Amino acid sequence: MAIKQYPIEKSVRYFWISIGVFTLAVIFDIISGLGVVNAIARLFDSKPTIILTEPLVKPKKIITKKEDVIIPSTMNDPYKDLQAIVDGKEIPEKYKDIIIDSHHLNVDSNPSIGELLNITVDKYSTYLELFQAGITQHEMYPEDDWVVQKLLHKLATKTIKHAYEKEGGTQFKMIVKYSDGYRAMFKPMRNTRTQQKNINHFYFNDYERHNGEIAAYHLDKILKFRRAVPIVGRSINLTSELFPVADDELFHTFYISPAGKVCFTGRCDTYCDSFHGICGNPHMLEGSFAAYLPRDKRAYRKVWRSPWRRSYDKRRLNPWEVDDNYCQIVRKIPPYDSGRRMLDMMDMAILDFFIGNEDRHHYETFKTFNENDTFIIHLDHGRSFGLPFHDNLPILSPVKQCCMIRKSTLKTLLDFHNGEKKLSAALNDSMKSDPLSPVLWEPHLEALDRRNVIILETIRNCIKKVD
Numbered sequence: 118m119a120i121k122q123y124p125i126e127k128s129v130r131y132f133w134i135s136i137g138v139f140t141l142a143v144i145f146d147i148i149s150g151l152g153v154v155n156a157i158a159r160l161f162d163s164k165p166t167i168i169l170t171e172p173l174v175k176p177k178k179i180i181t182k183k184e185d186v187i188i189p190s191t192m193n194d195p196y197k198d199l200q201a202i203v204d205g206k207e208i209p210e211k212y213k214d215i216i217i218d219s220h221h222l223n224v225d226s227n228p229s230i231g232e233l234l235n236i237t238v239d240k241y242s243t244y245l246e247l248f249q250a251g252i253t254q255h256e257m258y259p260e261d262d263w264v265v266q267k268l269l270h271k272l273a274t275k276t277i278k279h280a281y282e283k284e285g286g287t288q289f290k291m292i293v294k295y296s297d298g299y300r301a302m303f304k305p306m307r308n309t310r311t312q313q314k315n316i317n318h319f320y321f322n323d324y325e326r327h328n329g330e331i332a333a334y335h336l337d338k339i340l341k342f343r344r345a346v347p348i349v350g351r352s353i354n355l356t357s358e359l360f361p362v363a364d365d366e367l368f369h370t371f372y373i374s375p376a377g378k379v380c381f382t383g384r385c386d387t388y389c390d391s392f393h394g395i396c397g398n399p400h401m402l403e404g405s406f407a408a409y410l411p412r413d414k415r416a417y418r419k420v421w422r423s424p425w426r427r428s429y430d431k432r433r434l435n436p437w438e439v440d441d442n443y444c445q446i447v448r449k450i451p452p453y454d455s456g457r458r459m460l461d462m463m464d465m466a467i468l469d470f471f472i473g474n475e476d477r478h479h480y481e482t483f484k485t486f487n488e489n490d491t492f493i494i495h496l497d498h499g500r501s502f503g504l505p506f507h508d509n510l511p512i513l514s515p516v517k518q519c520c521m522i523r524k525s526t527l528k529t530l531l532d533f534h535n536g537e538k539k540l541s542a543a544l545n546d547s548m549k550s551d552p553l554s555p556v557l558w559e560p561h562l563e564a565l566d567r568r569n570v571i572i573l574e575t576i577r578n579c580i581k582k583v584d
């Protein structure tokens with residue numbers, strides 16, 4: 118029997134038919150959402166992500182009522198062990214990798230943006246110009262700064278000349294322009310003070326809170342970080358202050374609600390429709406006004422992905438969420454292996470734990486300075502202060518996993534814990550100057566003192582490991 122030979126043309130045809138079938142299969146897979154291709158692609162994906170068929174971490178009890186709050190058993194412990202280390206002349210050798218005695222302001226040079234970019238300021242400069250030129254390599258503004266106070270007063274009182282929606286980002290934000298070159302970034306009020314975050318919603322579904330932005334600025338300041346953008350609250354009349362100065366695009370999204378309130382939607386990607394309208398009462402709307410960061414190209418910001426970011430996928434966890442040794446990888450990678458960056462990450466985790474912010478996907482630094490040795494800008498705290506009766510422990514993971522904290526930060530925390538004025542009272546006092554005072558619902562303030570103890574306990578556990 119003769120063996121049947123396939124001519125070359127036939128092989129080529131089969132080849133193309135196979136390619137066609139494969140392509141159709143891929144398209145079907147994508148459209149149907151079966152995810153076969155995706156699963157294969159993940160085998161070659163170097164990103165260390167974890168795919169869950171069911172939640173890996175069982176939903177923990179989330180406390181939403183005051184009666185259920187867990188007060189740490191060490192609430193009244195003066196933490197003398199930690200206090201002794203902080204008060205001592207030198208950190209004992211065995212604790213030197215945990216409590217780091219290196220302060221970013223104890224440096225020979227701390228140039229400002231004004232100095233590096235040859236920006237001259239004089240008596241005609243506005244407070245915004247003074248603030249922007251005065252940002253230094255190591256802090257947003259100096260201690261006891263008067264410029265920021267004056268600037269915030271301007272942002273809270275000056276007549277708004279022009280307003281338009283800021284592109285990019287997910288939720289509605291607006292750029293507000295005043296006379297004399299003053300500018301602010303505005304986020305509107307979406308929730309009442311007592312509204313808690315929906316516990317079945319992910320952080321990426323949470324509305325941004327304007328009062329969270331204001332409170333986080335004050336907290337960053339009293340914790341002596343001074344890395345947050347100065348922010349002030351203000352109530353504006355939508356009909357007389359915003360409607361007439363809104364640009365065409367924004368103007369066309371205004372409407373009157375069935376209840377007779379003045380509302381607008383904006384055009385952003387998320388929650389910019391009449392189902393989520395931003396409404397006055399009936400005309401007045403609160404918002405946060407953030408001092409505008411420098412617009413000079415040379416003072417632009419570099420955006421970094423946070424090593425401790427969440428996955429932003431409802432079925433996936435990132436490696437740090439399942440691997441307590443994750444920090445050992447991070448600390449070897451530049452810029453986390455030297456300079457101030459890792460210590461800044463710890464401070465930022467502490468700030469985020471206090472305010473309950475899970476949304477730190479990226480962070481920014483000013484390009485003007487040595488990019489590996491300048492402060493992390495504390496920016497975007499809209500998703501904070503949502504659950505006063507629940508302390509979100511995973512947010513503190515960087516500190517728990519790295520077992521590392523600046524001595525100065527630990528001292529500040531101990532001072533609040535043991536001092537006459539607790540952190541809750543200090544924040545309350547600081548925020549009294551804001552036009553929207555009271556900025557926070559009382560239980561959010563109480564939560565700070567509780568969370569402070571949880572941080573101290575985390576550090577104590579680190580110390581115990583080397584004792």
Ligand SMILES: Nc1ncnc2c1ncn2[C@@H]1O[C@H](COP(=O)(O)OP(=O)(O)OP(=O)(O)O)[C@@H](O)[C@H]1O
Nearest residue numbers: 286287288290302346407408409410496497498499
């Ligand atoms: N005060 C400011 N001055 C200038 N630019 C700013 C200011 N605040 C924020 N921005 C810029 O706008 C971007 C978006 O701001 P922000 O992160 O607060 O909004 P967001 O809606 O939460 O964004 P995303 O959805 O991306 O998290 C920031 O990444 C930053 O670069």
Ligand SMILES: [Mn+2]
Nearest residue numbers: 476497499500
């Ligand atoms: Mn955000």
